[in-house]
Amino acid sequence: MRRLRCRAPALGFLSLLFLAGIGCDAPRQVQIPLDGRTREALYWEPAQRLSPAVLLVAPAGQEKESWALLGARLRKQGYGVLALELSAGAGARDELRGAFEYLRLRKKVDAARIGIVGADEAANAALEFAAREPLVRLVVMLSPGAKATEADTVAPLRDYGFRPILLVGEDGQAAPAVKQLTAASGGRATVSRTQASQDELVAFLARHL
Secondary structure, three states: OOEOOOOOOOOOHHHHHHOOOOOOOOOEEEEEEEOOEEEEEEEEOOOOOOEEEEEEEEOOOOOHHHHHHHHHHHHHOOOEEEEEEOOOOOHHHHHHHHHHHHHHOOOOEEEEEEEEEEEOHHHHHHHHHHHHOOOEEEEEEEOOOOOOOHHHHHHHHHHHOOOOEEEEOOOOOOHHHHHHHHHHHOOOOEEEOOOOOHHHHHHHHHHHO
């Protein structure tokens, strides 16, 4: 398997959150099986069996490598990690399903303790997927996309139920979407600002996974 060097995150919100002085545990390049095709992803295997795992999802146009620093940190803290860049359009739903199932089938991953972290438009896709998949333990929405209409928030959050959810972007461009999501959650969501530290995100995962 080809290994990647640690690199700076891609453009956009990810660069604000993940520029941190941490080392780099190089992931493996893996292929996620889909119907009639595959999708490339990065996988950090946990050191121990029955480890929690996190699916890191970037929107189309933001490379999966932008998660390298966070992925390395989470792996050092005992998580299995899979990083994926979603395709644009309807295929994103199948890619999320395939990536989630890939993690669930890893021998060292506890299939009952998997969370999803999505950025920008991928945050909305992560919530929509988790609303249909009760095995998703939690969702973190980083700077959710501006298309957070009632159909994108109220219905998914109703089906998502009382599982933990972290919304990041209260004071940035995502503020309107975060406010709508917060209202739709009925106070159940944890809300943070755009400048939330990586430590805060990691602490949320540690509490709930």
